[in-house]
Amino acid sequence: MDVEVREEGAETVPFRPRLAESDFTEEASQKSDASRIALDLIDRNPFQPRHNFDDAEIASLAESLKEHDILQPIVVRQVDDRFQLISGERRLRAAGIAGWDSIPALVREADDRLVAELAIVENLQRQDLNPLEKAISFQRYLEQHGATQGELADRIKVDRSTIANLVRLLDLPDAVKSAIHSGEISQGHARALLPLGDDQLQCEFANRISREGWSVRATEQAVQQFLSGEDISDSPAPPAKKGARTKSPQIVSLEDDLRMALGSKVDIKQSAKGGKIVIHFKNADEFDRLNDYLLSGSEVDNRAA
Structure with a gap:
Protein backbone atom coordinates (compact mmCIF):
# COMPACT_ATOMS: atom_id res chain seq x y z
CA MET A 1 0.00 0.00 0.00
CA ASP A 2 1.10 3.56 -0.69
CA VAL A 3 1.39 6.43 1.72
CA GLU A 4 -1.77 8.49 1.53
CA VAL A 5 -1.33 12.18 2.33
CA ARG A 6 -4.63 13.76 3.38
CA GLU A 7 -3.36 17.21 4.37
CA GLU A 8 -0.75 19.63 3.12
CA GLY A 9 2.55 20.11 4.88
CA ALA A 10 3.30 16.43 5.29
CA GLU A 11 6.91 16.66 4.17
CA THR A 12 9.65 15.32 6.41
CA VAL A 13 10.95 18.03 8.73
CA PRO A 14 13.74 18.04 11.30
CA PHE A 15 12.81 16.49 14.61
CA ARG A 16 13.70 18.82 17.46
CA PRO A 17 15.25 16.88 20.35
CA ARG A 18 12.49 17.45 22.89
CA LEU A 19 12.57 14.40 25.06
CA ALA A 20 9.03 13.64 26.19
CA GLU A 21 5.94 12.35 24.42
CA SER A 22 3.94 15.23 25.91
CA ASP A 23 6.12 17.57 23.85
CA PHE A 24 4.38 16.30 20.73
CA THR A 25 0.88 17.13 21.94
CA GLU A 26 0.56 20.72 20.75
CA GLU A 27 1.91 20.18 17.28
CA ALA A 28 0.20 16.79 17.00
CA SER A 29 -3.15 18.43 17.60
CA GLN A 30 -2.56 20.54 14.50
CA LYS A 31 -3.51 17.91 11.96
CA SER A 32 -2.11 20.02 9.10
CA ASP A 33 1.29 18.48 9.88
CA ALA A 34 0.09 14.88 9.86
CA SER A 35 -0.12 12.29 7.10
CA ARG A 36 -2.04 9.04 7.03
CA ILE A 37 0.47 6.24 6.58
CA ALA A 38 -0.38 2.62 5.83
CA LEU A 39 0.14 0.36 8.84
CA ASP A 40 2.03 -2.22 6.82
CA LEU A 41 4.66 0.40 5.95
CA ILE A 42 5.47 1.13 9.60
CA ASP A 43 8.12 -0.91 11.40
CA ARG A 44 8.41 -1.16 15.18
CA ASN A 45 10.88 0.93 17.14
CA PRO A 46 14.01 -1.25 17.57
CA PHE A 47 14.92 0.75 20.68
CA GLN A 48 11.62 0.17 22.45
CA PRO A 49 12.36 -0.80 26.10
CA ARG A 50 8.91 -2.32 26.61
CA HIS A 51 8.48 -5.96 25.68
CA ASN A 52 5.18 -6.72 27.40
CA PHE A 53 1.98 -4.89 26.49
CA ASP A 54 -1.32 -5.30 28.31
CA ASP A 55 -3.68 -6.97 25.81
CA ALA A 56 -6.78 -5.72 27.63
CA GLU A 57 -5.45 -2.15 27.63
CA ILE A 58 -4.68 -2.29 23.91
CA ALA A 59 -8.13 -3.75 23.18
CA SER A 60 -9.76 -0.96 25.18
CA LEU A 61 -7.75 1.63 23.29
CA ALA A 62 -8.82 0.02 20.00
CA GLU A 63 -12.50 0.43 20.98
CA SER A 64 -11.81 4.07 21.82
CA LEU A 65 -10.24 4.62 18.40
CA LYS A 66 -13.31 3.16 16.71
CA GLU A 67 -15.62 5.47 18.62
CA HIS A 68 -13.61 8.69 18.96
CA ASP A 69 -10.86 8.47 16.31
CA ILE A 70 -7.28 9.23 17.31
CA LEU A 71 -6.53 12.43 19.21
CA GLN A 72 -2.76 12.37 18.86
CA PRO A 73 -0.89 11.06 15.80
CA ILE A 74 2.02 8.69 16.22
CA VAL A 75 5.52 9.91 15.35
CA VAL A 76 7.68 8.12 12.77
CA ARG A 77 10.87 8.63 10.78
CA GLN A 78 11.44 7.58 7.18
CA VAL A 79 13.99 4.82 6.59
CA ASP A 80 14.48 4.16 2.87
CA ASP A 81 11.01 3.45 1.44
CA ARG A 82 9.48 2.52 4.81
CA PHE A 83 8.77 4.23 8.13
CA GLN A 84 10.01 3.41 11.62
CA LEU A 85 8.04 4.18 14.75
CA ILE A 86 9.45 6.77 17.15
CA SER A 87 6.54 7.25 19.54
CA GLY A 88 3.06 5.74 19.91
CA GLU A 89 3.52 1.97 20.09
CA ARG A 90 0.21 1.36 21.89
CA ARG A 91 -1.73 3.55 19.45
CA LEU A 92 -0.18 1.70 16.52
CA ARG A 93 -1.05 -1.70 17.97
CA ALA A 94 -4.59 -0.55 18.81
CA ALA A 95 -5.10 0.77 15.28
CA GLY A 96 -4.29 -2.65 13.89
CA ILE A 97 -6.78 -4.32 16.26
CA ALA A 98 -9.39 -1.71 15.33
CA GLY A 99 -9.03 -2.79 11.70
CA TRP A 100 -7.48 0.42 10.41
CA ASP A 101 -5.42 0.28 7.23
CA SER A 102 -3.61 3.55 7.96
CA ILE A 103 -2.98 5.90 10.87
CA PRO A 104 -2.25 9.65 11.25
CA ALA A 105 1.48 10.15 11.71
CA LEU A 106 4.00 12.94 12.02
CA VAL A 107 7.13 12.29 9.96
CA ARG A 108 10.29 13.58 11.63
CA GLU A 109 14.02 13.36 11.06
CA ALA A 110 15.87 11.61 13.89
CA ASP A 111 19.05 9.54 14.12
CA ASP A 112 19.36 6.28 16.05
CA ARG A 113 20.69 8.00 19.15
CA LEU A 114 17.78 10.42 19.41
CA VAL A 115 15.23 7.67 18.75
CA ALA A 116 16.77 5.60 21.55
CA GLU A 117 16.61 8.58 23.92
CA LEU A 118 12.97 9.27 23.06
CA ALA A 119 12.05 5.62 23.59
CA ILE A 120 13.67 5.72 27.03
CA VAL A 121 11.94 8.93 28.06
CA GLU A 122 8.54 7.87 26.72
CA ASN A 123 8.62 4.82 29.00
CA LEU A 124 10.66 6.06 31.96
CA GLN A 125 7.74 7.42 33.97
CA ARG A 126 5.33 4.58 33.22
CA GLN A 127 4.57 2.62 36.38
CA ASP A 128 3.83 -0.57 34.45
CA LEU A 129 7.22 -0.73 32.75
CA ASN A 130 9.38 -3.34 34.42
CA PRO A 131 12.50 -1.79 36.06
CA LEU A 132 14.67 -4.37 34.31
CA GLU A 133 13.35 -3.23 30.92
CA LYS A 134 14.36 0.32 31.85
CA ALA A 135 17.76 -0.91 33.05
CA ILE A 136 18.35 -2.87 29.84
CA SER A 137 17.44 0.14 27.70
CA PHE A 138 19.90 2.29 29.67
CA GLN A 139 22.70 -0.27 29.41
CA ARG A 140 22.11 -0.85 25.69
CA TYR A 141 22.25 2.91 25.07
CA LEU A 142 25.49 3.28 27.06
CA GLU A 143 27.15 0.45 25.13
CA GLN A 144 25.89 1.39 21.66
CA HIS A 145 26.79 5.07 21.93
CA GLY A 146 29.87 4.82 24.14
CA ALA A 147 28.26 7.19 26.63
CA THR A 148 28.71 7.51 30.37
CA GLN A 149 25.83 7.43 32.79
CA GLY A 150 26.37 11.14 33.40
CA GLU A 151 26.10 11.95 29.69
CA LEU A 152 22.88 9.96 29.33
CA ALA A 153 21.45 11.64 32.44
CA ASP A 154 22.18 15.07 30.94
CA ARG A 155 20.58 14.18 27.60
CA ILE A 156 17.32 12.77 29.00
CA LYS A 157 17.15 15.19 31.96
CA VAL A 158 17.13 12.72 34.85
CA ASP A 159 19.36 12.29 37.89
CA ARG A 160 22.43 10.17 37.33
CA SER A 161 21.46 8.17 40.42
CA THR A 162 18.27 7.06 38.64
CA ILE A 163 20.33 5.52 35.86
CA ALA A 164 22.97 4.08 38.20
CA ASN A 165 20.41 2.47 40.52
CA LEU A 166 18.58 0.81 37.64
CA VAL A 167 21.69 -0.38 35.79
CA ARG A 168 23.04 -1.93 38.98
CA LEU A 169 20.03 -4.27 39.01
CA LEU A 170 21.56 -6.01 35.99
CA ASP A 171 24.41 -7.19 38.26
Missing part, protein backbone atom coordinates in the same frame (compact mmCIF):
# COMPACT_ATOMS: atom_id res chain seq x y z
CA LEU A 172 21.98 -9.37 40.21
CA PRO A 173 21.80 -13.12 39.43
CA ASP A 174 19.27 -14.34 36.90
CA ALA A 175 17.00 -15.88 39.53
CA VAL A 176 16.65 -12.54 41.31
CA LYS A 177 16.04 -10.70 38.04
CA SER A 178 13.36 -13.25 37.20
CA ALA A 179 11.71 -12.51 40.55
CA ILE A 180 11.75 -8.79 39.74
CA HIS A 181 10.26 -9.41 36.31
CA SER A 182 7.46 -11.56 37.70
CA GLY A 183 6.68 -9.07 40.46
CA GLU A 184 7.64 -11.42 43.30
CA ILE A 185 10.02 -8.76 44.61
CA SER A 186 10.14 -5.03 43.89
CA GLN A 187 12.93 -2.80 42.65
CA GLY A 188 13.37 -1.59 46.24
CA HIS A 189 13.79 -5.16 47.47
CA ALA A 190 16.34 -5.86 44.76
CA ARG A 191 18.39 -2.76 45.56
CA ALA A 192 18.48 -3.79 49.21
CA LEU A 193 20.12 -7.08 48.19
CA LEU A 194 23.03 -5.48 46.32
CA PRO A 195 25.29 -4.97 49.36
CA LEU A 196 25.31 -8.74 49.95
CA GLY A 197 27.65 -9.04 46.98
CA ASP A 198 27.11 -12.80 46.62
CA ASP A 199 24.84 -14.44 44.06
CA GLN A 200 23.79 -17.36 46.26
CA LEU A 201 22.98 -15.11 49.22
CA GLN A 202 20.99 -12.73 47.02
CA CYS A 203 18.96 -15.63 45.62
CA GLU A 204 18.27 -17.02 49.09
CA PHE A 205 17.19 -13.64 50.42
CA ALA A 206 14.99 -13.07 47.35
CA ASN A 207 13.26 -16.41 47.97
CA ARG A 208 12.57 -15.45 51.56
CA ILE A 209 11.24 -12.03 50.56
CA SER A 210 8.75 -13.72 48.24
CA ARG A 211 7.91 -16.56 50.62
CA GLU A 212 7.61 -14.55 53.84
CA GLY A 213 6.35 -11.25 52.45
CA TRP A 214 9.13 -9.00 53.74
CA SER A 215 8.71 -5.26 53.18
CA VAL A 216 11.54 -3.27 51.63
CA ARG A 217 12.38 -1.80 55.03
CA ALA A 218 12.39 -5.23 56.64
CA THR A 219 14.67 -6.47 53.86
CA GLU A 220 17.10 -3.59 54.40
CA GLN A 221 17.19 -4.30 58.12
CA ALA A 222 17.66 -8.03 57.56
CA VAL A 223 20.55 -7.43 55.17
CA GLN A 224 22.21 -4.97 57.55
CA GLN A 225 21.83 -7.30 60.53
CA PHE A 226 23.07 -10.24 58.50
CA LEU A 227 26.18 -8.39 57.34
CA SER A 228 26.82 -7.40 60.94
CA GLY A 229 26.67 -11.02 62.02
CA GLU A 230 23.47 -10.51 64.02
CA ASP A 231 20.41 -12.71 64.24
CA ILE A 232 17.00 -11.41 63.21
CA SER A 233 14.48 -11.49 66.04
CA ASP A 234 10.83 -12.44 65.56
CA SER A 235 11.58 -14.16 62.26
CA PRO A 236 13.64 -17.09 60.99
CA ALA A 237 17.33 -16.29 60.73
CA PRO A 238 18.69 -15.44 57.27
CA PRO A 239 20.81 -17.93 55.35
CA ALA A 240 24.11 -18.75 56.96
CA LYS A 241 26.99 -16.78 55.50
CA LYS A 242 29.89 -19.04 54.71
CA GLY A 243 33.13 -17.96 56.31
CA ALA A 244 31.62 -14.99 58.14
CA ARG A 245 32.60 -16.35 61.55
CA THR A 246 36.30 -16.31 60.66
CA LYS A 247 36.32 -12.50 60.90
CA SER A 248 36.13 -10.52 64.09
CA PRO A 249 32.86 -8.70 64.87
CA GLN A 250 34.69 -5.38 64.41
CA ILE A 251 35.83 -6.29 60.89
CA VAL A 252 32.40 -7.61 59.93
CA SER A 253 30.81 -4.42 61.25
CA LEU A 254 33.24 -2.26 59.27
CA GLU A 255 32.59 -4.26 56.08
CA ASP A 256 28.87 -3.73 56.66
CA ASP A 257 29.29 0.03 57.07
CA LEU A 258 31.40 0.29 53.93
CA ARG A 259 29.02 -1.84 51.84
CA MET A 260 26.03 0.23 52.88
CA ALA A 261 27.89 3.51 52.27
CA LEU A 262 29.38 2.54 48.90
CA GLY A 263 26.62 0.29 47.57
CA SER A 264 29.25 -2.21 46.45
CA LYS A 265 30.80 -5.41 47.68
CA VAL A 266 33.64 -4.73 50.14
CA ASP A 267 36.11 -7.24 51.59
CA ILE A 268 38.50 -6.50 54.44
CA LYS A 269 41.42 -8.91 54.68
CA GLN A 270 43.49 -8.78 57.87
CA SER A 271 46.87 -10.32 58.57
CA ALA A 272 49.52 -10.11 61.26
CA LYS A 273 51.31 -7.36 59.32
CA GLY A 274 48.23 -5.28 58.55
CA GLY A 275 45.56 -5.80 55.94
CA LYS A 276 43.77 -4.40 52.94
CA ILE A 277 40.32 -3.17 51.93
CA VAL A 278 39.06 -4.47 48.58
CA ILE A 279 36.24 -2.55 46.89
CA HIS A 280 34.65 -4.41 44.00
CA PHE A 281 33.33 -2.75 40.82
CA LYS A 282 32.02 -4.30 37.62
CA ASN A 283 32.42 -1.63 34.95
CA ALA A 284 33.84 1.82 34.22
CA ASP A 285 30.68 3.65 35.30
CA GLU A 286 30.71 1.86 38.63
CA PHE A 287 34.36 2.82 39.05
CA ASP A 288 33.58 6.46 38.25
CA ARG A 289 30.74 6.49 40.77
CA LEU A 290 32.99 5.07 43.51
CA ASN A 291 35.80 7.44 42.56
CA ASP A 292 33.49 10.46 42.79
CA TYR A 293 32.19 9.32 46.16
CA LEU A 294 35.59 8.55 47.66
CA LEU A 295 37.23 11.76 46.45
CA SER A 296 34.39 14.14 47.24
CA GLY A 297 35.55 14.61 50.83
CA SER A 298 39.13 15.27 49.75
CA GLU A 299 38.02 17.94 47.32
CA VAL A 300 36.08 19.70 50.07
CA ASP A 301 39.11 19.58 52.37
CA ASN A 302 41.38 20.94 49.64
CA ARG A 303 39.05 23.85 48.92
CA ALA A 304 38.84 24.60 52.64
CA ALA A 305 42.63 24.60 52.92
Whole structure:
Protein backbone atom coordinates (compact mmCIF):
# COMPACT_ATOMS: atom_id res chain seq x y z
CA MET A 1 0.00 0.00 0.00
CA ASP A 2 1.10 3.56 -0.69
CA VAL A 3 1.39 6.43 1.72
CA GLU A 4 -1.77 8.49 1.53
CA VAL A 5 -1.33 12.18 2.33
CA ARG A 6 -4.63 13.76 3.38
CA GLU A 7 -3.36 17.21 4.37
CA GLU A 8 -0.75 19.63 3.12
CA GLY A 9 2.55 20.11 4.88
CA ALA A 10 3.30 16.43 5.29
CA GLU A 11 6.91 16.66 4.17
CA THR A 12 9.65 15.32 6.41
CA VAL A 13 10.95 18.03 8.73
CA PRO A 14 13.74 18.04 11.30
CA PHE A 15 12.81 16.49 14.61
CA ARG A 16 13.70 18.82 17.46
CA PRO A 17 15.25 16.88 20.35
CA ARG A 18 12.49 17.45 22.89
CA LEU A 19 12.57 14.40 25.06
CA ALA A 20 9.03 13.64 26.19
CA GLU A 21 5.94 12.35 24.42
CA SER A 22 3.94 15.23 25.91
CA ASP A 23 6.12 17.57 23.85
CA PHE A 24 4.38 16.30 20.73
CA THR A 25 0.88 17.13 21.94
CA GLU A 26 0.56 20.72 20.75
CA GLU A 27 1.91 20.18 17.28
CA ALA A 28 0.20 16.79 17.00
CA SER A 29 -3.15 18.43 17.60
CA GLN A 30 -2.56 20.54 14.50
CA LYS A 31 -3.51 17.91 11.96
CA SER A 32 -2.11 20.02 9.10
CA ASP A 33 1.29 18.48 9.88
CA ALA A 34 0.09 14.88 9.86
CA SER A 35 -0.12 12.29 7.10
CA ARG A 36 -2.04 9.04 7.03
CA ILE A 37 0.47 6.24 6.58
CA ALA A 38 -0.38 2.62 5.83
CA LEU A 39 0.14 0.36 8.84
CA ASP A 40 2.03 -2.22 6.82
CA LEU A 41 4.66 0.40 5.95
CA ILE A 42 5.47 1.13 9.60
CA ASP A 43 8.12 -0.91 11.40
CA ARG A 44 8.41 -1.16 15.18
CA ASN A 45 10.88 0.93 17.14
CA PRO A 46 14.01 -1.25 17.57
CA PHE A 47 14.92 0.75 20.68
CA GLN A 48 11.62 0.17 22.45
CA PRO A 49 12.36 -0.80 26.10
CA ARG A 50 8.91 -2.32 26.61
CA HIS A 51 8.48 -5.96 25.68
CA ASN A 52 5.18 -6.72 27.40
CA PHE A 53 1.98 -4.89 26.49
CA ASP A 54 -1.32 -5.30 28.31
CA ASP A 55 -3.68 -6.97 25.81
CA ALA A 56 -6.78 -5.72 27.63
CA GLU A 57 -5.45 -2.15 27.63
CA ILE A 58 -4.68 -2.29 23.91
CA ALA A 59 -8.13 -3.75 23.18
CA SER A 60 -9.76 -0.96 25.18
CA LEU A 61 -7.75 1.63 23.29
CA ALA A 62 -8.82 0.02 20.00
CA GLU A 63 -12.50 0.43 20.98
CA SER A 64 -11.81 4.07 21.82
CA LEU A 65 -10.24 4.62 18.40
CA LYS A 66 -13.31 3.16 16.71
CA GLU A 67 -15.62 5.47 18.62
CA HIS A 68 -13.61 8.69 18.96
CA ASP A 69 -10.86 8.47 16.31
CA ILE A 70 -7.28 9.23 17.31
CA LEU A 71 -6.53 12.43 19.21
CA GLN A 72 -2.76 12.37 18.86
CA PRO A 73 -0.89 11.06 15.80
CA ILE A 74 2.02 8.69 16.22
CA VAL A 75 5.52 9.91 15.35
CA VAL A 76 7.68 8.12 12.77
CA ARG A 77 10.87 8.63 10.78
CA GLN A 78 11.44 7.58 7.18
CA VAL A 79 13.99 4.82 6.59
CA ASP A 80 14.48 4.16 2.87
CA ASP A 81 11.01 3.45 1.44
CA ARG A 82 9.48 2.52 4.81
CA PHE A 83 8.77 4.23 8.13
CA GLN A 84 10.01 3.41 11.62
CA LEU A 85 8.04 4.18 14.75
CA ILE A 86 9.45 6.77 17.15
CA SER A 87 6.54 7.25 19.54
CA GLY A 88 3.06 5.74 19.91
CA GLU A 89 3.52 1.97 20.09
CA ARG A 90 0.21 1.36 21.89
CA ARG A 91 -1.73 3.55 19.45
CA LEU A 92 -0.18 1.70 16.52
CA ARG A 93 -1.05 -1.70 17.97
CA ALA A 94 -4.59 -0.55 18.81
CA ALA A 95 -5.10 0.77 15.28
CA GLY A 96 -4.29 -2.65 13.89
CA ILE A 97 -6.78 -4.32 16.26
CA ALA A 98 -9.39 -1.71 15.33
CA GLY A 99 -9.03 -2.79 11.70
CA TRP A 100 -7.48 0.42 10.41
CA ASP A 101 -5.42 0.28 7.23
CA SER A 102 -3.61 3.55 7.96
CA ILE A 103 -2.98 5.90 10.87
CA PRO A 104 -2.25 9.65 11.25
CA ALA A 105 1.48 10.15 11.71
CA LEU A 106 4.00 12.94 12.02
CA VAL A 107 7.13 12.29 9.96
CA ARG A 108 10.29 13.58 11.63
CA GLU A 109 14.02 13.36 11.06
CA ALA A 110 15.87 11.61 13.89
CA ASP A 111 19.05 9.54 14.12
CA ASP A 112 19.36 6.28 16.05
CA ARG A 113 20.69 8.00 19.15
CA LEU A 114 17.78 10.42 19.41
CA VAL A 115 15.23 7.67 18.75
CA ALA A 116 16.77 5.60 21.55
CA GLU A 117 16.61 8.58 23.92
CA LEU A 118 12.97 9.27 23.06
CA ALA A 119 12.05 5.62 23.59
CA ILE A 120 13.67 5.72 27.03
CA VAL A 121 11.94 8.93 28.06
CA GLU A 122 8.54 7.87 26.72
CA ASN A 123 8.62 4.82 29.00
CA LEU A 124 10.66 6.06 31.96
CA GLN A 125 7.74 7.42 33.97
CA ARG A 126 5.33 4.58 33.22
CA GLN A 127 4.57 2.62 36.38
CA ASP A 128 3.83 -0.57 34.45
CA LEU A 129 7.22 -0.73 32.75
CA ASN A 130 9.38 -3.34 34.42
CA PRO A 131 12.50 -1.79 36.06
CA LEU A 132 14.67 -4.37 34.31
CA GLU A 133 13.35 -3.23 30.92
CA LYS A 134 14.36 0.32 31.85
CA ALA A 135 17.76 -0.91 33.05
CA ILE A 136 18.35 -2.87 29.84
CA SER A 137 17.44 0.14 27.70
CA PHE A 138 19.90 2.29 29.67
CA GLN A 139 22.70 -0.27 29.41
CA ARG A 140 22.11 -0.85 25.69
CA TYR A 141 22.25 2.91 25.07
CA LEU A 142 25.49 3.28 27.06
CA GLU A 143 27.15 0.45 25.13
CA GLN A 144 25.89 1.39 21.66
CA HIS A 145 26.79 5.07 21.93
CA GLY A 146 29.87 4.82 24.14
CA ALA A 147 28.26 7.19 26.63
CA THR A 148 28.71 7.51 30.37
CA GLN A 149 25.83 7.43 32.79
CA GLY A 150 26.37 11.14 33.40
CA GLU A 151 26.10 11.95 29.69
CA LEU A 152 22.88 9.96 29.33
CA ALA A 153 21.45 11.64 32.44
CA ASP A 154 22.18 15.07 30.94
CA ARG A 155 20.58 14.18 27.60
CA ILE A 156 17.32 12.77 29.00
CA LYS A 157 17.15 15.19 31.96
CA VAL A 158 17.13 12.72 34.85
CA ASP A 159 19.36 12.29 37.89
CA ARG A 160 22.43 10.17 37.33
CA SER A 161 21.46 8.17 40.42
CA THR A 162 18.27 7.06 38.64
CA ILE A 163 20.33 5.52 35.86
CA ALA A 164 22.97 4.08 38.20
CA ASN A 165 20.41 2.47 40.52
CA LEU A 166 18.58 0.81 37.64
CA VAL A 167 21.69 -0.38 35.79
CA ARG A 168 23.04 -1.93 38.98
CA LEU A 169 20.03 -4.27 39.01
CA LEU A 170 21.56 -6.01 35.99
CA ASP A 171 24.41 -7.19 38.26
CA LEU A 172 21.98 -9.37 40.21
CA PRO A 173 21.80 -13.12 39.43
CA ASP A 174 19.27 -14.34 36.90
CA ALA A 175 17.00 -15.88 39.53
CA VAL A 176 16.65 -12.54 41.31
CA LYS A 177 16.04 -10.70 38.04
CA SER A 178 13.36 -13.25 37.20
CA ALA A 179 11.71 -12.51 40.55
CA ILE A 180 11.75 -8.79 39.74
CA HIS A 181 10.26 -9.41 36.31
CA SER A 182 7.46 -11.56 37.70
CA GLY A 183 6.68 -9.07 40.46
CA GLU A 184 7.64 -11.42 43.30
CA ILE A 185 10.02 -8.76 44.61
CA SER A 186 10.14 -5.03 43.89
CA GLN A 187 12.93 -2.80 42.65
CA GLY A 188 13.37 -1.59 46.24
CA HIS A 189 13.79 -5.16 47.47
CA ALA A 190 16.34 -5.86 44.76
CA ARG A 191 18.39 -2.76 45.56
CA ALA A 192 18.48 -3.79 49.21
CA LEU A 193 20.12 -7.08 48.19
CA LEU A 194 23.03 -5.48 46.32
CA PRO A 195 25.29 -4.97 49.36
CA LEU A 196 25.31 -8.74 49.95
CA GLY A 197 27.65 -9.04 46.98
CA ASP A 198 27.11 -12.80 46.62
CA ASP A 199 24.84 -14.44 44.06
CA GLN A 200 23.79 -17.36 46.26
CA LEU A 201 22.98 -15.11 49.22
CA GLN A 202 20.99 -12.73 47.02
CA CYS A 203 18.96 -15.63 45.62
CA GLU A 204 18.27 -17.02 49.09
CA PHE A 205 17.19 -13.64 50.42
CA ALA A 206 14.99 -13.07 47.35
CA ASN A 207 13.26 -16.41 47.97
CA ARG A 208 12.57 -15.45 51.56
CA ILE A 209 11.24 -12.03 50.56
CA SER A 210 8.75 -13.72 48.24
CA ARG A 211 7.91 -16.56 50.62
CA GLU A 212 7.61 -14.55 53.84
CA GLY A 213 6.35 -11.25 52.45
CA TRP A 214 9.13 -9.00 53.74
CA SER A 215 8.71 -5.26 53.18
CA VAL A 216 11.54 -3.27 51.63
CA ARG A 217 12.38 -1.80 55.03
CA ALA A 218 12.39 -5.23 56.64
CA THR A 219 14.67 -6.47 53.86
CA GLU A 220 17.10 -3.59 54.40
CA GLN A 221 17.19 -4.30 58.12
CA ALA A 222 17.66 -8.03 57.56
CA VAL A 223 20.55 -7.43 55.17
CA GLN A 224 22.21 -4.97 57.55
CA GLN A 225 21.83 -7.30 60.53
CA PHE A 226 23.07 -10.24 58.50
CA LEU A 227 26.18 -8.39 57.34
CA SER A 228 26.82 -7.40 60.94
CA GLY A 229 26.67 -11.02 62.02
CA GLU A 230 23.47 -10.51 64.02
CA ASP A 231 20.41 -12.71 64.24
CA ILE A 232 17.00 -11.41 63.21
CA SER A 233 14.48 -11.49 66.04
CA ASP A 234 10.83 -12.44 65.56
CA SER A 235 11.58 -14.16 62.26
CA PRO A 236 13.64 -17.09 60.99
CA ALA A 237 17.33 -16.29 60.73
CA PRO A 238 18.69 -15.44 57.27
CA PRO A 239 20.81 -17.93 55.35
CA ALA A 240 24.11 -18.75 56.96
CA LYS A 241 26.99 -16.78 55.50
CA LYS A 242 29.89 -19.04 54.71
CA GLY A 243 33.13 -17.96 56.31
CA ALA A 244 31.62 -14.99 58.14
CA ARG A 245 32.60 -16.35 61.55
CA THR A 246 36.30 -16.31 60.66
CA LYS A 247 36.32 -12.50 60.90
CA SER A 248 36.13 -10.52 64.09
CA PRO A 249 32.86 -8.70 64.87
CA GLN A 250 34.69 -5.38 64.41
CA ILE A 251 35.83 -6.29 60.89
CA VAL A 252 32.40 -7.61 59.93
CA SER A 253 30.81 -4.42 61.25
CA LEU A 254 33.24 -2.26 59.27
CA GLU A 255 32.59 -4.26 56.08
CA ASP A 256 28.87 -3.73 56.66
CA ASP A 257 29.29 0.03 57.07
CA LEU A 258 31.40 0.29 53.93
CA ARG A 259 29.02 -1.84 51.84
CA MET A 260 26.03 0.23 52.88
CA ALA A 261 27.89 3.51 52.27
CA LEU A 262 29.38 2.54 48.90
CA GLY A 263 26.62 0.29 47.57
CA SER A 264 29.25 -2.21 46.45
CA LYS A 265 30.80 -5.41 47.68
CA VAL A 266 33.64 -4.73 50.14
CA ASP A 267 36.11 -7.24 51.59
CA ILE A 268 38.50 -6.50 54.44
CA LYS A 269 41.42 -8.91 54.68
CA GLN A 270 43.49 -8.78 57.87
CA SER A 271 46.87 -10.32 58.57
CA ALA A 272 49.52 -10.11 61.26
CA LYS A 273 51.31 -7.36 59.32
CA GLY A 274 48.23 -5.28 58.55
CA GLY A 275 45.56 -5.80 55.94
CA LYS A 276 43.77 -4.40 52.94
CA ILE A 277 40.32 -3.17 51.93
CA VAL A 278 39.06 -4.47 48.58
CA ILE A 279 36.24 -2.55 46.89
CA HIS A 280 34.65 -4.41 44.00
CA PHE A 281 33.33 -2.75 40.82
CA LYS A 282 32.02 -4.30 37.62
CA ASN A 283 32.42 -1.63 34.95
CA ALA A 284 33.84 1.82 34.22
CA ASP A 285 30.68 3.65 35.30
CA GLU A 286 30.71 1.86 38.63
CA PHE A 287 34.36 2.82 39.05
CA ASP A 288 33.58 6.46 38.25
CA ARG A 289 30.74 6.49 40.77
CA LEU A 290 32.99 5.07 43.51
CA ASN A 291 35.80 7.44 42.56
CA ASP A 292 33.49 10.46 42.79
CA TYR A 293 32.19 9.32 46.16
CA LEU A 294 35.59 8.55 47.66
CA LEU A 295 37.23 11.76 46.45
CA SER A 296 34.39 14.14 47.24
CA GLY A 297 35.55 14.61 50.83
CA SER A 298 39.13 15.27 49.75
CA GLU A 299 38.02 17.94 47.32
CA VAL A 300 36.08 19.70 50.07
CA ASP A 301 39.11 19.58 52.37
CA ASN A 302 41.38 20.94 49.64
CA ARG A 303 39.05 23.85 48.92
CA ALA A 304 38.84 24.60 52.64
CA ALA A 305 42.63 24.60 52.92
